[in-house]
Amino acid sequence: MRFGYTLMTEQAGPKELVRHAKAAEESGFAFEVSSDHYSPWLDAQGHAPYAWSVLGAVSQVTDRVELLSFVTCPIMRYHPAVVAQKAATVSLLSDNRFILGLGAGENLNEHVVGRGWPPANVRHEMLAEAVEIIGELFDGGYVNFSGQHYRVDSAKLWDLPDRRTPIGIAVSGQQSVSRFAPVADALIATEPKGDLVKAWDAERAKASADATRKFAQLPVSFGTDREAAERRAHEQFRWFSGGWKVNAELPGTSAFAGATQYVRQSDVAESIPCGADVDAIVEAVKPFADAGFTDLAFVQIGGDQQDPFFEFAKSDLLPALEKTYG
Numbered sequence: 001m002r003f004g005y006t007l008m009t010e011q012a013g014p015k016e017l018v019r020h021a022k023a024a025e026e027s028g029f030a031f032e033v034s035s036d037h038y039s040p041w042l043d044a045q046g047h048a049p050y051a052w053s054v055l056g057a058v059s060q061v062t063d064r065v066e067l068l069s070f071v072t073c074p075i076m077r078y079h080p081a082v083v084a085q086k087a088a089t090v091s092l093l094s095d096n097r098f099i100l101g102l103g104a105g106e107n108l109n110e111h112v113v114g115r116g117w118p119p120a121n122v123r124h125e126m127l128a129e130a131v132e133i134i135g136e137l138f139d140g141g142y143v144n145f146s147g148q149h150y151r152v153d154s155a156k157l158w159d160l161p162d163r164r165t166p167i168g169i170a171v172s173g174q175q176s177v178s179r180f181a182p183v184a185d186a187l188i189a190t191e192p193k194g195d196l197v198k199a200w201d202a203e204r205a206k207a208s209a210d211a212t213r214k215f216a217q218l219p220v221s222f223g224t225d226r227e228a229a230e231r232r233a234h235e236q237f238r239w240f241s242g243g244w245k246v247n248a249e250l251p252g253t254s255a256f257a258g259a260t261q262y263v264r265q266s267d268v269a270e271s272i273p274c275g276a277d278v279d280a281i282v283e284a285v286k287p288f289a290d291a292g293f294t295d296l297a298f299v300q301i302g303g304d305q306q307d308p309f310f311e312f313a314k315s316d317l318l319p320a321l322e323k324t325y326g
Helices: 014-027 051-061 080-093 107-113 120-138 174-183 194-206 226-242 253-259 265-271 278-291 306-325
Strands: 002-007 031-034 066-069 098-102 143-146 151-155 167-170 186-188 213-222 295-300
Touching (some): 002 014, 002 306, 014 051, 051 080, 080 120, 080 151, 098 120, 120 143, 120 167, 174 194, 186 194, 213 278, 213 306, 226 253, 226 265, 295 306
Parallel strands (some): 002 031, 002 295, 066 098, 167 186, 186 213, 213 295
Antiparallel strands (some): 143 151
């Protein structure tokens, strides 16, 4: 199992994120994923810089780590032809270290362009067309496309990397697995669901496609003061308890604040490792390993708490994880 670090754009500004990326590589993480938001989940997080500018800068201060968008929604805020261009550029800047992570998005970020928020089945239709467009552009040459949701008129990527940029797709159930497993290069999920991984592998096998990597994410709130770490997790990450079916639908930070007003600090502490106990974090990884995930990215909660986490990761956490899951 490989372990990565999350550049959480909702909790730090662009310069801080670039510095964090360099420090995370120096700490020993194997890859780095970046969220792509127009808004934070809660006001307490307080940030939302443009992820693609950050990724471009990160590509220049890192040398070894893979980089992933985790995830980009190519259905409303971005046209898929533009997403393909951005991804190809970051691949070139990073010397083929980039994986394009795609998903059907959240109302929180996509409503800003004033087109409303379609139901989930329509969003999946839109994502399927977007993936087709992006794939054709990655093939090179001119692309014309006329679908139910998108049109592309004589588009061509003039700067393509020598390695085709891999595409990871976020899935949450059988419908999305069936649609996207045959066309993706990686699975992306947020929960340690073994059935999801098995279904993904089965769909790949039916399509006579190779096995893929499976990426997931685990929030932690490291800190030597456990009470402060729990308080920080509750203040900034209680939205995580809603699950993605809920989180995809709410339109703004006030909605997330209202939806989570009765979530207690103890509730968050039960689901997110808090404090400085390395064994607790190692144990929290186990469900993902058992489910068949190959790659797990940590989110350290609190934009101003990254440096202590990097020291802890280098000296204690990553060696323990390597011993247990390496």
